[in-house]
Amino acid sequence: MAVVSGLLEIRDASKSFGGVQAVTRVSLEAQKGEILSVIGPNGAGKTTVLNMISGFYHPDSGRISLEGRDVTELAPSRIAELGVARTFQNIALFRGMTVLDNLMLGRHVHMKTGVLSACAYWGLAQKEEVVHRRRVEDIIDFLRIQDLRRRPTGSLPYGLQKRVELGRALALDPKVLLLDEPMGGCNHEEKEDMARFILDVNEEWGVTVILIEHDMGVVMDISDRVAVLDMGQKIAEGTPDEVRANPRVIKAYLGETKAVPSTGGSRV
């Protein structure tokens, strides 16, 4: 395979918290348009990697670049502006605000109107609102949540909150979408819906997806490539089939030689 520089590149990134070495010299590369899953046992450092990409944490050493540009030290807001959106393991929505308002907020990085003109809501500000509302309505239609527009997000069932959070991330029009356990705590049907949405986002909108997920069935089904972390280090990377057959992965997961389950929603 020819060496193509990826859309997003993490090179030798390390991060420690006090004495705990969370991530050690991890390198990852997401190609444009792929679904890359990051898996690993609890505490393997998966979320830390996502947090470094989105600028929540800055790595102690190493480099992160987006489209060839160094973003290692940029603030989360700057990284969002460059087209990296994310969802959180423990839903981070404004619970008292409606679904519509949460999604409109996701458009914030694209809004140029200042506080004063926005208050006047006239001329450009109004035009801008219409443009953004249209985009948000596309997302509402895409996620099939037309009936929830005016509902406060806090009143929604968990699975729907997850869906709204995905919508909020999509409202950013991201190049890269970071999903931290989008199916955690969801039932079977909600998982299927979510998997469908992720595939559609990837295929139709061409969004690159980096996914952390515990449900092996889903990961193996929808990922183009899978990277495996264990104790803060990358121990394997490749297609789902390659990873499934990798003895180090099997050892990390099960501590003995036994195949990783290939189907079903079993939590590993």
Next chain:
Amino acid sequence: MSEATTLARMLRRNARDLRDRPAIREKDRGIWQTWTWGQYYEQVRDFALGLVALGFKRGERLSVIGDNRPRLYWAQVAAQCLGGVPVPVYQDSIAKELAFVWNHAECSVIVAEDQEQVDKVLGLRDQLPALRLVVYDDPRGLVHYKHEWLRSYQEVQELGRAFAARHPHDFEAEIEKGKPEDVAIICYTSGTTGNPKGVMLTNANAIGIADAFRRAEDVRADDDALAYLPMAWAGDAAYTLFLSLVVGFCSNCPESPETVQRDLRELGPTTVLAPPRIWENMLTGVQVKAADAPALKRWVFERFRAAAERAEIRRSDGKPIPLGLRLACMLGNVLVYTPIRDQLGLRRARWALTGGAPLGPDTFRFFRSIGVNLKQVYGSTETTGLVSLQPSAEANPTTAGRPCPGIEVKIADRGEVLVRGPVIFKGYLKNEEATREVIDSEGWFRTGDAGFMDPRGHLVIIDRAKDVGALRDGTPFAPQFIENKLKFSPFIREAVAFGNEYPFVSAMVAIDLNTVGNWAERRGIPYTSYLDLSQKPEVCDLIREEIRKGNETLPASTRIRRFLLLTKDLEADDAEMTRTRKVRRKFVAEKYASVIDAFYAGGHAVELEASITYEDGRTAIMKSHVRVEDVEAETTARV
């Protein structure tokens, strides 16, 4: 009017006479999008010519599957313009049922709403030899589907526009070829026995029902109607396709099935058609809101509601309403009734119809009393959805109304209702024998319903004629009549009564999970599932009390003596009911034979083996021990 002979000509007339008036709306991206009759015509023309370009011939059948969408309606009208026949199907049917209909009707084209529906077609592709084109409306998720027989709606319309450039007069010529006796639609009846039958309705039927309806009811070109009932149901075809095309009113498609209630409110349609279930849900919604309201508001609501119902009862009995009550109602109209109508989206409705199944008298009275002109309509698929209708001044919860002008009704032996007129269908597709069984040489159609004409000239329906039997002592037994008394209880969702050739009447009851669940929560009774809830002793007592109430309105000999609470609701997926929720009596009697035995052998427990069919066709067996209960304590002794 030579012009008013086919639906296609009606479309052409509307495009000319009502060019800029709204014809159909769809709520999309949260905004109501409108197409005028002029645009409706263009949309239909482009799609129709696209079909022609792809080889569609007169007489071919085109099926649509999905929610109510303008494009799916246009596809049906396009087929009609080309002399083809639309065959709408229920989108929640399981694969086996879909395969049967598509094969039986030999559909060569299927227009599917979205990926979900296309996937169903894909799964059945090998079993459908006649199918050669699938068209989808919503392209989402379908970009990677590469089949030469799969095309987007836009693609077909573009082909149509290109075709029109080469053959500018073809569409008009096709419309001219249409004849009144041509089949305009095939609606499959759910059939309480055996496979569904394809009911062929002609252009003449479509014009016939529109004429009869117009003469019986005030319907105008500037009316707004909500198109939200299943397209495969003859009622929707009659209302959204036939009546809308003939009268020229605007049909409005909701955003999604989940948003119907909100869309209804936004739109405020001027005419409403809804089955009993919708009215019951609306009333439950109002009651739940009232129960949650602060004490003062609740008191105001209850007082004025009671006043309105007293007035309504006097009005329907033809008694004068005392001045005090009349004043109370006027005040109530300002404070309570109008706001409720507004909340429900019924404020602009000049009339509202309920049909398909009986509606409980309490629910009926509630809507009448708050000023909704709710009336009963009666019809069947074979009568293009219409036989009789209640005039506004004679609305009541018990009759099916007066036969509409031009439609004759006669009562035959055993009380069977016979109907004749322009609305009677042409015949069942590929089933001459069944057609001959129901239409006699003089053109009378046997509805299969038992009923009588009351002194006012209203038709009253009691039951299906074939279900009317007799208890062992000869007392006539009409199961549906008894079941309806039970189903008027908000806690009972379904009931099946047995008694033919038995000494007394017993019933299997399926509780309503929502209302009983709510009731249990308010009393602090914990439960985990439908099964668990249905077998709680408290729930049993609740239902026993409801049955007693129903019994009071029945003659002593046909009162229900024993009952059993089912551990699951009756489901169309399990073939226990039809898609329009009619009990398939024979099938249920066989399936629950052990229950019937227990009823009449005097046993107090029975092992219930319920098979459940999931939407994807998988089945599971659920076994449980269920108690057989007596309504009155001493009855078992007599058995």
